[in-house]
Amino acid sequence: MGEEMSSKPYIREISKTNWFYGQPRYMRYMAREVTCIFIFAYTFLLIWALRALANGPEAYQAFLAALNSPLGILFNLAVLVGVVYHSISWFSLTPQAMPLQRGEEFVPGNLIIGAHYGGWAVVSLIVLFLGV
Amino acid sequence: MAKSNKPIVWGLFAAGGTITAFLLPVVVLLTLFAALGMTPDLFTYEYLHAFAANWLGKLVIFGVIFLSLWHAAHRLRITMHDFGLRQDLWIATTVYVLAALGTIMTFFYLLRI
Amino acid sequence: MSERQIQLEVLRYNPETDSEPRLQTYSVPCLNEWVVLDALNYVKDNLDTTLSYRWSCHMAVCGSCGMMINGEPKLACKAFIREYADQIRVEPLANFPIERDLVTAVEDFIAKLASVKPYLIPKEDKPIEAGEFKQTPTELKKYKQYTLCINCMLCYAACPQYGLVPEFLGPAAIALAHRYNQDSRDGGRDQRQEVIASHEGVWECSFVGACSEVCPKHVDPAGALQQVKIASTIDWYKEHLMPWVKK
Amino acid sequence: MEIIKADVAIVGAGGAGLRTAIALAEADPKLRIALISKVYPMRSHTCAAEGGAAGVIKSDDSMTDHFNDTVGGGDWLCDQDAVDFFIAEAPKELMQLEHWGCPWSREPDGSVAVRPFGGMKNKRTWYAADKSGFHILHTLFQTSLKYPTIQRFDEYFATDLLVDDGRCQGLTAIAMMTGQMTQFQAGAVIITAGGAGRMFPFTTNGAIKTGDGMALAYRAGVPLKDMEFVQYHPTGLPNTGILLTEGCRGEGGILVNKDGRRYLQDYGMGPESPIGQPVLKTMELGPRDRLSQAFWHEQRKGNTVQTRWGDCVLLDMRHLGEKKINERLPFVRDLSISYLSVDPVKDPVPIRPVVHYMMGGIHTDINAATPLPGLFAAGECACVSINGANRLGSNSLTELLVFGRQAALSAMAYLESGASPSNDAALAAQAGEAQARITSLFAKSGGAETLSGLRKEMMDLMEEHAGIYRTGEGLAAACDKIFELRQRYADIELHDKSNVYNTDLVQALELGAMLDCAEAVTVGARDRKESRGAHQRLDFTERDDQTYLKHSLAYYQPKEPPHIDYLDVVITKSQPGVRDYSGAKK
Numbered sequence A: 001m002g003e004e005m006s007s008k009p010y011i012r013e014i015s016k017t018n019w020f021y022g023q024p025r026y027m028r029y030m031a032r033e034v035t036c037i038f039i040f041a042y043t044f045l046l047i048w049a050l051r052a053l054a055n056g057p058e059a060y061q062a063f064l065a066a067l068n069s070p071l072g073i074l075f076n077l078a079v080l081v082g083v084v085y086h087s088i089s090w091f092s093l094t095p096q097a098m099p100l101q102r103g104e105e106f107v108p109g110n111l112i113i114g115a116h117y118g119g120w121a122v123v124s125l126i127v128l129f130l131g132v
Numbered sequence B: 001m002a003k004s005n006k007p008i009v010w011g012l013f014a015a016g017g018t019i020t021a022f023l024l025p026v027v028v029l030l031t032l033f034a035a036l037g038m039t040p041d042l043f044t045y046e047y048l049h050a051f052a053a054n055w056l057g058k059l060v061i062f063g064v065i066f067l068s069l070w071h072a073a074h075r076l077r078i079t080m081h082d083f084g085l086r087q088d089l090w091i092a093t094t095v096y097v098l099a100a101l102g103t104i105m106t107f108f109y110l111l112r113i
Numbered sequence C: 001m002s003e004r005q006i007q008l009e010v011l012r013y014n015p016e017t018d019s020e021p022r023l024q025t026y027s028v029p030c031l032n033e034w035v036v037l038d039a040l041n042y043v044k045d046n047l048d049t050t051l052s053y054r055w056s057c058h059m060a061v062c063g064s065c066g067m068m069i070n071g072e073p074k075l076a077c078k079a080f081i082r083e084y085a086d087q088i089r090v091e092p093l094a095n096f097p098i099e100r101d102l103v104t105a106v107e108d109f110i111a112k113l114a115s116v117k118p119y120l121i122p123k124e125d126k127p128i129e130a131g132e133f134k135q136t137p138t139e140l141k142k143y144k145q146y147t148l149c150i151n152c153m154l155c156y157a158a159c160p161q162y163g164l165v166p167e168f169l170g171p172a173a174i175a176l177a178h179r180y181n182q183d184s185r186d187g188g189r190d191q192r193q194e195v196i197a198s199h200e201g202v203w204e205c206s207f208v209g210a211c212s213e214v215c216p217k218h219v220d221p222a223g224a225l226q227q228v229k230i231a232s233t234i235d236w237y238k239e240h241l242m243p244w245v246k247k
Numbered sequence D: 001m002e003i004i005k006a007d008v009a010i011v012g013a014g015g016a017g018l019r020t021a022i023a024l025a026e027a028d029p030k031l032r033i034a035l036i037s038k039v040y041p042m043r044s045h046t047c048a049a050e051g052g053a054a055g056v057i058k059s060d061d062s063m064t065d066h067f068n069d070t071v072g073g074g075d076w077l078c079d080q081d082a083v084d085f086f087i088a089e090a091p092k093e094l095m096q097l098e099h100w101g102c103p104w105s106r107e108p109d110g111s112v113a114v115r116p117f118g119g120m121k122n123k124r125t126w127y128a129a130d131k132s133g134f135h136i137l138h139t140l141f142q143t144s145l146k147y148p149t150i151q152r153f154d155e156y157f158a159t160d161l162l163v164d165d166g167r168c169q170g171l172t173a174i175a176m177m178t179g180q181m182t183q184f185q186a187g188a189v190i191i192t193a194g195g196a197g198r199m200f201p202f203t204t205n206g207a208i209k210t211g212d213g214m215a216l217a218y219r220a221g222v223p224l225k226d227m228e229f230v231q232y233h234p235t236g237l238p239n240t241g242i243l244l245t246e247g248c249r250g251e252g253g254i255l256v257n258k259d260g261r262r263y264l265q266d267y268g269m270g271p272e273s274p275i276g277q278p279v280l281k282t283m284e285l286g287p288r289d290r291l292s293q294a295f296w297h298e299q300r301k302g303n304t305v306q307t308r309w310g311d312c313v314l315l316d317m318r319h320l321g322e323k324k325i326n327e328r329l330p331f332v333r334d335l336s337i338s339y340l341s342v343d344p345v346k347d348p349v350p351i352r353p354v355v356h357y358m359m360g361g362i363h364t365d366i367n368a369a370t371p372l373p374g375l376f377a378a379g380e381c382a383c384v385s386i387n388g389a390n391r392l393g394s395n396s397l398t399e400l401l402v403f404g405r406q407a408a409l410s411a412m413a414y415l416e417s418g419a420s421p422s423n424d425a426a427l428a429a430q431a432g433e434a435q436a437r438i439t440s441l442f443a444k445s446g447g448a449e450t451l452s453g454l455r456k457e458m459m460d461l462m463e464e465h466a467g468i469y470r471t472g473e474g475l476a477a478a479c480d481k482i483f484e485l486r487q488r489y490a491d492i493e494l495h496d497k498s499n500v501y502n503t504d505l506v507q508a509l510e511l512g513a514m515l516d517c518a519e520a521v522t523v524g525a526r527d528r529k530e531s532r533g534a535h536q537r538l539d540f541t542e543r544d545d546q547t548y549l550k551h552s553l554a555y556y557q558p559k560e561p562p563h564i565d566y567l568d569v570v571i572t573k574s575q576p577g578v579r580d581y582s583g584a585k586k
Ligand SMILES: Cc1cc2nc3c(=O)[nH]c(=O)nc-3n(C[C@H](O)[C@H](O)[C@H](O)COP(=O)(O)OP(=O)(O)OC[C@H]3O[C@@H](n4cnc5c(N)ncnc54)[C@H](O)[C@@H]3O)c2cc1C
Pocket: D011, D012, D013, D014, D015, D016, D017, D036, D037, D038, D039, D040, D041, D044, D045, D046, D047, D048, D049, D050, D051, D052, D053, D054, D132, D133, D156, D157, D158, D159, D192, D193, D194, D195, D204, D205, D206, D208, D209, D212, D213, D243, D245, D356, D357, D378, D379, D380, D381, D393, D394, D395, D396, D397, D398, D400
């Protein structure tokens, strides 16, 4: 036993930029997080639509025309995938964030998730019904 | 310990997350139809204008856009961090300013309808 | 009893002789019902007495034996050989400095646990002679899950935010604060908020959820953290938008 | 060498050590308390305790019943004054834990719930599902964080006590993370270092339960008391020794042999109680010694079930149903499924007796004081003699609390009585010697013995000769052999010569402690020529109150086996009688 202090902890560095790469759990998380980019972009599309709407029928027609393009289609498709992934991941996390205790027992997570899916379907059908 | 400024936006983030999860997929589906040239009723000028002219309609539109914006902005702030961009103050300011701009624009356009 | 030859790759590091960790492989005859800890003990007893690691209970309750097994944070005493192929890699828990072989530095974690005031701060004073604080099974159930944490630190090893920002209080410590906050006998939430609602507290969490996925005791720290966020947000709004509402 | 000065040094941060530390900190906020432990507090083996802690609380129970159950359960080897004190303090301590936040299981009206336990006439075991020890330990640890005067030395391995002027004045310990020897100077030392079940190959005890604390005191001249009494728990998983709590039977689980017969009725514990409605103090709720002995007889008769892991009997809990099992015994279910691939909801679980608890330990009086001034002990490492020849399940967790606190109060009283100042030079010299012993371990090379080899020999001896049933011949052989192992131990070589977290060194020191304890067990058992409680001799099958209604005291001798002395048992109101678990009297 020497008298010198021999402890010298070794620190494993992790990359600040690609720590998630190749780890399925973290990749799923990042996929969920980047849905926000689609949502962000899409809200600006909606704002653009509002502006056109405020500027009168011609402006709005121009907006629709611009939308009706390969780029517009591609954009909407990409956003659709993003927002659906967002919905699924969001619903699957709610029981953890907002557990429900009924009497002694907690409502099983799957039931809460199921209820959300149900609500999602209803909302979507109503909008479709009103909108189409 | 340093107080965090995150709870200010977090409430909007959470509410926005929920609203977008329920609503956006179907709305995006509708604009996708529009992009494909099969503009659904909702996105025809007359229908949408009538909807936005009503104060309740305005409120709904404003709510959806406002919450989506702040939801996305806040999450973007975190995501930038996750990608290794550590200038949190700058990033936060940028995304929140963007969201604020969007909010103001939405407000004024709605007023003009 | 079936026996299987396992190649156990172990990350070794001796601060007195090594400048960085290295992998060493041991060939271990394992029974199928063994856990990885049994294989390590076999190495220690028969192949290499210099291998260092922590363990005690061998029944997944003392929380000593957390390590990365094939890259996943696990309790070595609850990682069954039967669930792995013939090659198993064992490394010290991620996100913690390595002191020696599989032994990591845990002072940081312990200090964080202590910082959240993880003890009952009673709502009302009551002498022992006056008997127990009444608590119904429903009230007990409300926080019970969060009492099950064995401080194994697997959640810290799984949480990337802790890895990226070492100041982050982390899942188990905040879940423990939440456990006391949710206890019907407790009135100390305000005192704990100071630490857990801070920037390095719950707000460093981005709900990756990995902590709950690896938790061997199903504590669900991720859930606890989101609930803390909701409560802290409500606090903020109450304080700033409705200052007349006294907490 | 670093010197740390404290008023009180505590060796061990399990249930007993933490309770002691809190009591000290509460009593006097100026006291400097050093809490030394070879593992982080919450890793201590108290965390493994499942069933619960006994204390009279309900109106249908009484102190007298708890007294009689404990003394009878201990086969009248308990000191009855200590038992009286223990029982009176028990409910207060458990209530104190409730006030500190322990998540005790509850009745619908919000009061704490109690469950039946083996050998107890009434329901009096407080429990927190089947993780009672875990919750007690964590509650204590978390509560201890409130007190800044409790200075913890986690992962410090205590090696020697410092004794000068006829008083214990501190100890030496190795800081495991740096390998450096540290000298603790303290006005009083309290040992709370836990049990020694690891002397046996098949045990419910964790790796850290190696009798270090017992050996510390023993080598400093303090006798070990009643070491021959080693408790087997009747229900361990056959492959790992993992315990299935007595709570399984308390909740209504039954034991059957290969023919499905509830064989306990054949060993004086009948008549059969209805399935799922356990009757206190009979059949499955008999005491542990009797149940383990019954297993041994069944095995002899060929009535056990053959499994891959040897002979077993079956613990059947199926009739309890999934809901009750999940609510009361979730950990048991998890353990059985994980480690044995048997789900108690669907199948009976094979089990067999397993070494569990040391009734014996450091000789202390009712105040938790040892004969050496300045040295106190509490918890499983101590023997205040409330457990006698056989501990009743759920008395031990309570014991930690009651005597942990008592040790603190006694140490304070001792400090206040004004001990004279220490002779620093003398202590330093002793610490130097302690360090030199360790250094010499490192220096040795070419030793013929391996740690694991010696350890295995010791364990095999203990299993074969110091198990449920013992013979004079076997014990004599074991005594000789263990003495020989002690000498061979001097020849071990450490392969790991490094300072940082050297577990090779730690295991070597632990083996030294276990050999000392093992010798005290075998010599004590050899010389006790009677059968009592957990000590059963095939050559002396009767209890002999004439000669052996006495505690044995083993005194350490460096070059010879221990010297055994005897001490009268304190009897106040209960004269030795027949231990009756037939349920006939009710
Ligand atoms: C599986 C199991 C289940 C049980 N169930 C029950 C039950 O239901 N009810 C009941 O009443 N009892 C039960 N018991 C018994 C009871 O749990 C133990 O007797 C009790 O927990 C011992 O506590 P302790 O504080 O004395 O020791 P421990 O909790 O074992 O702590 C010992 C401490 O000493 C320290 N230490 C040891 N050696 C050294 C050293 N050389 N240097 C520094 N520190 C050292 C350790 O680090 C540790 O902190 C059970 C026991 C087991 C094994």
